[in-house]
Amino acid sequence: MAVLVIQIPPRPRLASRAAGEPAEPRPAAEFDHVLSNDGRSVASSGRSAPAQLPRADTVVAVLADADVAWHRLTLPKAPASRLRAALAGMLEEGLLDDDSALHLAVPPQAAAGQPAWIAAVHKPWLQATLASLEAAGLVVDRVLPAQAPxxxxxxxxxxxxxxxxxxxxxxxxxxxxxxxxxxxxxxxxxxxxxxxxxxxxxxxxxxxxxxxxxGHPVRVLGEPERALEAVQTDWNLRQFDLASRHRGTRALRDAWRRFLGPDWRPARIGLAALVAVQLLGLNLWAWKQDQALAARRAEMNDLLRTAHPGVRAIIDPPAQMQRETERLRAAAGRAGDGDLEVLLGAAAAAWPDGQGPVQTLRYEGGRLTLAAPGWGEPQLAQFRERLRPAGYSVEMAEGRVTLGRNLRRPA
Structure with missing residues (x-):
């Protein structure tokens, strides 16, 4: 995960301003920067205008030591929406600038009622610096002090x-x-x-x-390496009204970046292996189902050939089996489920109590229609319930009842 560290130059003080310059200096035209591929070692460094700064997954700005003031106090017990005002009230006597000109930040994982170091930064200058960077298309994820107590x-x-x-x-x-x-x-x-x-x-x-x-040796540390040391802390001065917008989207983006980082590489490998095993298992299961289905089709074809040797071309075994069976039944002179005799017998056995004999009937295509004048809902329900166990369906329309094995009409 590439990290771009932008070193914010020190804010010009009154003594360093040339005559005629405005009281609030403009943001720097160029910034020293450090690019790291892992957030720990320097890949490249240089100095560029905001528009020419390299792009990275995470952008961090590091303030100079003299641009951050530190105040020690007990963190007040106040809701997040009023914490900034509570801090300003407690620091009122210790602040040299006007409250509106200062940006305050609390340490990470600070607890109410516990002593904490509060960072104070010149707010208009910091706002102008962040605005100049964001105008160049850089989204500053964190603002860090070079070092903190x-x-x-x-x-x-x-x-x-x-x-x-x-x-x-x-x-x-x-x-x-x-x-x-x-x-x-x-x-x-x-x-x-x-x-x-x-x-x-x-x-x-x-x-x-x-x-x-x-009087003793010190470790030589360049400014790029020191800037990367600041990145290892949990501090973030972008709080309160300077907090970055779209926190939810940024949090998801940061989580995705961390997931793509080297620390999560074993988890990514394990997840990929799990997906591969699942895909392999699904393919094996589908292959097994295809084999079982093919075996079932083969059994149906063998049964059709054994029962009806005269069938040569097998296209739809169930339909062909039924058709051949009906043909043999008709040739043997036996009544089928949809024949008139069978339907009349079923209707006679299920005829509602108290109803007289049928006056007219009509048989067509396996459907028997009977005149049922004066039938109400109780008689129809009784007739239908008696025929249902035998697999017959009943419809009623215009004083006539129709029964058959399958009364679904084509669309």
Whole structure:
């Protein structure tokens, strides 16, 4: 599953704006990006305008360390629709910007009544950046901080100024996160007591200065690799009014992507094997049914040839068997089920109680029609019930009843 990580450049501050620029800077014209085929290793990296960024299954935006502020508080017990307003009320005194200019986000799997780190980002700038990316056809699935406060302490050195300037340290641990330049005393004051428990990294340009400042080696980590490390977290700053739309469709799409990922490969193989076994079983069962049907047809043909040796061409064994049997019966002078004598006997045996003899009758094509003047529903029901066990059907129309073996009329 391909992952595109877009590194959002730091938001320009007041000191870095040229004279005459608007108070709210426009989104960056180009973005550094990292493309990974598995979300863990770098396949390619570069810098492009939004329209030229490569396409991937998942698009993730990573904010710079200095663009995310962190506030520690106890998560209020409020419904999801009012959680944003509750957080703003609790952070009112600790926010430097106006509440409407800030976007807040809670950590993943945060529980009400428990302490949590709340992320704060400049909202108009983040909205404009996401809009510029989505205008180029990129749907940003998640917005991540480069690093967040947590149980694992991390310190990353990077150079963001002249070559002879001191590097900048992005430090995050259980007590908070900060971005400071290591040239002064503030950086050392923010260091945790256990320096050996900190996961130290540095960009190639800042590695030598970082090792001199710390007094021990650090792991060299490029910005593309660090961006991919951020992807491994569960954070997503797209919350509240910045939450991505069409969550249901996106959730299904993400589930499908995960299913196509390497972690689900054994499940896909097992599912394909199960489908193959089912198809094979259905084909074997159909073949067996065809063989049984062919054997039954052969038995019917053999029975027809044995009972009626004069039949040469077998086309419809049941119909031919019945026709030949009727021919033999007629030749022997025996009455059949549809003959007049048999129908008259059945009608006489089932004649309703209290009814006089029949006045008129008509026989045609195995159907006997009798005059039944004055019959009501009780007499007809009695007549029909007495004939039903013998397999006869009865119809009544215009004072006449008709009985026969099969009274279904052709369409």
């Amino acid at each position: 947590g149980a694992t302490a991390r310190g990353h050195f990077f150079a963001d100024g002249p070559a002879d300037a001191a590097p900048t340290l992005a430090l995050a641990h259980a007590d908070g996160a900060a971005v400071v330049r290591v040239g002064g005393t503030l950086a050392r004051a923010l260091l945790p007591a256990d320096l050996d428990g900190v996961h130290w990294t540095a960009t190639p340009a800042a590695a030598a200065a970082a090792e001199r400042w710390l």
